[in-house]
Amino acid sequence: MEISNIAIIGGGNLGKSIANGLLNSEFLSAENLYVTRRKLEKLNDLKERGVNTTNDNVFAAQQANLIILAIKPFQIKDVLTELNTVLDPKKHVLVSVVTGASLEDMQSVVGKEIGLFRAMPNTAIAISESMTCISTNNTSPEEQATVVDLFSQLGKAVIIDDSLMAAATVLGACGIAYAMRFIRAASQGGIEIGFGAEISQLIASQTVKGAASLLLESGLHPEQEIDKVTTPQGCTIAGLNEMEHQGFSSSLIKGVKTSFNKISDIEEDV
Numbered sequence: 001m002e003i004s005n006i007a008i009i010g011g012g013n014l015g016k017s018i019a020n021g022l023l024n025s026e027f028l029s030a031e032n033l034y035v036t037r038r039k040l041e042k043l044n045d046l047k048e049r050g051v052n053t054t055n056d057n058v059f060a061a062q063q064a065n066l067i068i069l070a071i072k073p074f075q076i077k078d079v080l081t082e083l084n085t086v087l088d089p090k091k092h093v094l095v096s097v098v099t100g101a102s103l104e105d106m107q108s109v110v111g112k113e114i115g116l117f118r119a120m121p122n123t124a125i126a127i128s129e130s131m132t133c134i135s136t137n138n139t140s141p142e143e144q145a146t147v148v149d150l151f152s153q154l155g156k157a158v159i160i161d162d163s164l165m166a167a168a169t170v171l172g173a174c175g176i177a178y179a180m181r182f183i184r185a186a187s188q189g190g191i192e193i194g195f196g197a198e199i200s201q202l203i204a205s206q207t208v209k210g211a212a213s214l215l216l217e218s219g220l221h222p223e224q225e226i227d228k229v230t231t232p233q234g235c236t237i238a239g240l241n242e243m244e245h246q247g248f249s250s251s252l253i254k255g256v257k258t259s260f261n262k263i264s265d266i267e268e269d270v
């Protein structure tokens with residue numbers, strides 16, 4: 001399957017991040033991209049880049065052969081019902097990034113053999129550094145290759161079982177926010193020990209990038225890399241142990257589980 005035009009239905013925070021990622025990576029040119037939302041003026045930045053912006057979802061869907069749904073969970077039924085008037089199984093593939101809406105939920109609304117995917121990217125998709133988990137159950141190997149290729153050009157992409165999408169949402173999508181909080185807290189600590197805010201944030205951000213790259217490149221467990229940093233009787237182990245006494249890992253794990261439990265409430269809104 002070859003992607004001709006893409007329509008992003010719901011140009012909010014994630015929808016725009018995807019649009020910017022597609023443009024920045026030169027995956028497709030602006031004239032092949034359609035982005036919708038009701039408050040059209042909030043898409044002016046994309047319009048200035050040459051993207052087709054509209055508040056007409058049906059029109060956008062008609063122009064595209066790949067449709068990305070990026071509205072809020074409680075809106076998915078209405079928007080899918082609206083799009084269903086023009087969805088064509090021979091033409092369209094539908095990718096939902098909506099939290100809490102399963103493939104079965106979507107299938108029950110569209111009721112026909114449209115190729116359906118869920119994708120869970122994060123906002124780093126804007127700079128082609130997303131982690132995107134993808135699920136599907138009725139698509140051809142060709143369609144799967146196309147969708148995986150799309151998200152692989154915008155970061156890393158893996159296919160997972162749909163039952164794991166809530167967990168993927170928390171670890172990958174919410175995870176960006178957790179990591180930002182770590183960086184903010186580390187920067188604030190840096191200011192206490194002498195740095196100005198700007199350089200403190202630079203040091204904290206680049207250090208987190210380096211830590212992530214070490215793990216991605218080596219495949220080692222974090223503790224193996226930590227062992228290389230913790231000089232016996234040194235300052236790293238002293239600080240790390242104090243963080244653990246204060247509940248660092250425990251608070252992170254509890255936060256992850258709280259986000260995960262919240263998805264059950266969101267699923268009820270779908």
Ligand SMILES: NC(=O)C1=CN([C@@H]2O[C@H](COP(=O)(O)OP(=O)(O)OC[C@H]3O[C@@H](n4cnc5c(N)ncnc54)[C@H](OP(=O)(O)O)[C@@H]3O)[C@@H](O)[C@H]2O)C=CC1
Nearest residue numbers: 010011012013014037038039070071072073097098099173
């Ligand atoms: N933000 C993130 O990092 C991630 C979000 N998600 C999921 O992506 C989805 C979007 O989240 P997020 O971008 O944060 O939310 P936003 O509220 O920022 O974006 C939703 C957008 O949908 C638009 N919208 C609402 N109704 C319609 C409609 N009928 N037709 C077209 N557009 C419409 C809204 O604009 P307007 O009011 O102008 O119409 C709004 O811009 C959610 O389901 C979320 O769970 C998943 C992973 C990560």
Ligand SMILES: O=C(O)[C@@H]1CCC=N1
Nearest residue numbers: 099169170173174266
């Ligand atoms: O906070 C949310 O509900 C959405 C899903 C993951 C990131 N943002």
